[in-house]
Amino acid sequence: MVHDPPVIQTDESHNVDMNTYSMGYNPVTNSAYAEQVRESAVGWLKAWKLNFGEAAVIRTSDRWDNMVTHLGYTSHRVSWNVQETLSKAITTDKDIIDASAERLREAEVIPDNQLSAKQLAHLELARAIVDKVALLMTGRKVRAVHASIIPPASDRVRTAGMYSRATEEIFIDLGQLERGRQTVDTVIHELAHHTSGAEDLEERHSSHMTR
Incomplete structure (x- = not known):
């Protein structure tokens, strides 16, 4: 009722x-x-x-x-x-x-010197993608891309990455950095927040991920 x-x-x-x-x-x-x-x-x-x-x-x-x-x-x-x-x-x-x-305020940035060789290589790949794509699409750089330990965003979903509008930084969870494909998927998703200014599941965000 x-x-x-x-x-x-x-x-x-x-x-x-x-x-x-x-x-x-x-x-x-x-x-x-x-x-x-x-x-x-x-x-x-x-x-x-x-x-x-x-x-x-x-x-x-x-x-x-x-x-x-x-x-x-x-x-x-x-x-x-x-x-x-x-x-x-x-x-x-x-x-x-x-x-x-x-x-998500409890996310912890992990310094590069504490990453495995594989994690660091994938993080550098993510940084290279961000440096090139952000400038091409908006002319505005992302300030930094970090490896992080990110808590689950809720009791029902885990968090692969996040983007801070306040600081214009991208954070990628350590688990994602174990695989190149997961790293690329995550950084493209977070970068689309930067380039589109839109939130998850908004059409503008989705279109920026596939440009």
């Missing part, structure tokens, strides 16, 4: 209202009844997963859809008058994106 549009259309589906004002306050404790959703989160979460799956999150904005998919989850819109309260128990798209950003 809280899904938007409802999975099963009924008149009641459009009348469910769980916002704090509508639910009111406990006259004894003066605490919002909406807070009881947080207190009984286990039950709400179980019902949510039974209906929509283990990877379902609440959609708060369409603009996060591509990133949510990239992190291995699916977004579900709920009616506006239940979203705020239900989000006290159910993970939202913004929750997983914020958590992913926090995880």
Whole structure:
């Protein structure tokens, strides 16, 4: 009944209202009844997963859809008058994106002198590709390409590489540097963020990977 549009259309589906004002306050404790959703989160979460799956999150904005998919989850819109309260128990798209950003801050750059000969050779190949392609496509260099230990971006996907818009640097996970093909695939993917300015799964990013 809280899904938007409802999975099963009924008149009641459009009348469910769980916002704090509508639910009111406990006259004894003066605490919002909406807070009881947080207190009984286990039950709400179980019902949510039974209906929509283990990877379902609440959609708060369409603009996060591509990133949510990239992190291995699916977004579900709920009616506006239940979203705020239900989000006290159910993970939202913004929750997983914020958590992913926090995880990726733990990425560790590995100095070249700590790499195996194979890893270093593949890293130098990646750097050569970036130096040539970035200038050809944008006239703007990538500041650096690093070997790194990168944490998984979420509980559902691993991270092969990442690009920092703030510093214009590319980071390639050590595991990818074991194979030349994986290294090339990863660096092209991350370089496309630099040249296109687009996020994962956006058409502009995809087109820059195949130019």
